[in-house]
Amino acid sequence: MKTWYRYGICIALGLLGGGAVAVQQVRGGLNDGLVSNGPWETGKSFGTVDASTLTRAKVALSGLLALPAKEAMYFTAQKDSDGRALDGRCNYVVRGGKLDGRWWSVTLYEGEGWLVKNAAKRWSVPASAVAVDEAGGWSFIVSPSAQSGTWLPTGSVPKFDLTLRLYHPSTTTIQRPEAAQLPTIERKECA
Amino acid sequence: MMRRWIFPILAGAVFGLGAHQATLLATPYALMQAALMKVGKQGPANQFAFAPMTTAENQTIVRPSPDLSYSTCVFDVSKGPVLVDVQPVPGHYWSVSIFDARTDVAAVRSDRDTKGKAARLALVKAGQAVPAGYEPVRVGYDRGLVLIRILVAPASTFPSVDAIRRKSTCRQV
Numbered sequence: 001m002k003t004w005y006r007y008g009i010c011i012a013l014g015l016l017g018g019g020a021v022a023v024q025q026v027r028g029g030l031n032d033g034l035v036s037n038g039p040w041e042t043g044k045s046f047g048t049v050d051a052s053t054l055t056r057a058k059v060a061l062s063g064l065l066a067l068p069a070k071e072a073m074y075f076t077a078q079k080d081s082d083g084r085a086l087d088g089r090c091n092y093v094v095r096g097g098k099l100d101g102r103w104w105s106v107t108l109y110e111g112e113g114w115l116v117k118n119a120a121k122r123w124s125v126p127a128s129a130v131a132v133d134e135a136g137g138w139s140f141i142v143s144p145s146a147q148s149g150t151w152l153p154t155g156s157v158p159k160f161d162l163t164l165r166l167y168h169p170s171t172t173t174i175q176r177p178e179a180a181q182l183p184t185i186e187r188k189e190c191a
Numbered sequence: 192m193m194r195r196w197i198f199p200i201l202a203g204a205v206f207g208l209g210a211h212q213a214t215l216l217a218t219p220y221a222l223m224q225a226a227l228m229k230v231g232k233q234g235p236a237n238q239f240a241f242a243p244m245t246t247a248e249n250q251t252i253v254r255p256s257p258d259l260s261y262s263t264c265v266f267d268v269s270k271g272p273v274l275v276d277v278q279p280v281p282g283h284y285w286s287v288s289i290f291d292a293r294t295d296v297a298a299v300r301s302d303r304d305t306k307g308k309a310a311r312l313a314l315v316k317a318g319q320a321v322p323a324g325y326e327p328v329r330v331g332y333d334r335g336l337v338l339i340r341i342l343v344a345p346a347s348t349f350p351s352v353d354a355i356r357r358k359s360t361c362r363q364v
Contacts, residue, residue: 014208022211022214057219064254066254067286071286071301107256107257123247167342
């Protein structure tokens with residue numbers, strides 16, 4: 001085999017492999033792998049010049065136009081509190097208490113971050129939609145079928161994620177998101 | 192035999208690392224460019240477009256919040272500064288953020304920062320003068336996006352929020 005054939009084959013494989021690895025990494029989810037808190041994951045450098053090349057690319061794909069942490073934090077859960085992938089054919093109870101910020105909402109997405117079509121035309125649960133008990137606790141149901149009380153439709157998609165937005169988070173939460181009090185996601189029955 | 196492959200394999204590894212970094216570096220620019228084109232269809236450059244509340248049927252940008260109203264302005268400072276005047280919406284969280292072509296936030300101001308008053312920002316590149324009364328925001332690229340978020344909760348407040356936000360302006364001088 002001629003020398004330039006060998007170079008051509010190796011360089012072509014290198015280009016394809018390098019690009020493929022990068023695409024695979026970028027498609028690996030919104031978190032940058034630095035901060036986990038129960039089922040939730042987040043990064044500390046979204047939207048800033050401090051973000052790594054990989055984090056910036058991931059956010060561009062799965063959370064374009066994200067705000068920096070002082071304005072809003074984005075916690076994404078792809079699994080329940082027992083570590084099982086979120087499945088739109090199952091029911092879940094999301095249960096939390098007072099969150100350390102000015103306002104919050106939980107939104108359900110499929111794929112890289114798209115709202116799921118559903119008959120109820122409901123895609124999120126904002127703080128104002130839940131009933132808060134005397135201890136500050138609240139809960140809502142995520143389900144493929146209509147439920148009594150506050151519920152979030154899954155559209156029966158096989159895979160989804162939840163994004164918790166926390167606007168104007170406290171300084172403590174910005175500095176130590178891994179220690180913030182965040183909701184649990186408990187799986188119930190599946191269809 | 193194997194010795195003939197050592198240098199080609201090393202060359203392949205170097206090109207592979209280069210392709211990896213180039214892909215990561217290019218991704219934000221490419222996706223932001225696509226977003227600017229999508230948003231740009233809603234109106235001309237240097238002018239706000241006031242989108243309806245986001246639903247599964249009309250979403251254009253990935254991971255939207257259905258609880259926020261979005262107003263967008265594709266800015267272009269190549270021919271002069273762009274002035275952004277944001278009308279405050281009393282009783283609602285709101286913010287204005289400036290995203291550059293690399294997706295980085297050049298500035299963000301919310302009702303907390305302005306203490307409920309209007310935000311007045313001048314987007315300028317190096318060498319451009321800042322008009323009096325405006326807070327300068329230096330941008331490293333000619334094009335980017337201005338985004339106003341306003342919390343609409345409950346949803347029934349949207350008509351009043353919509354009437355106020357339409358007083359916000361984005362214009363080139």
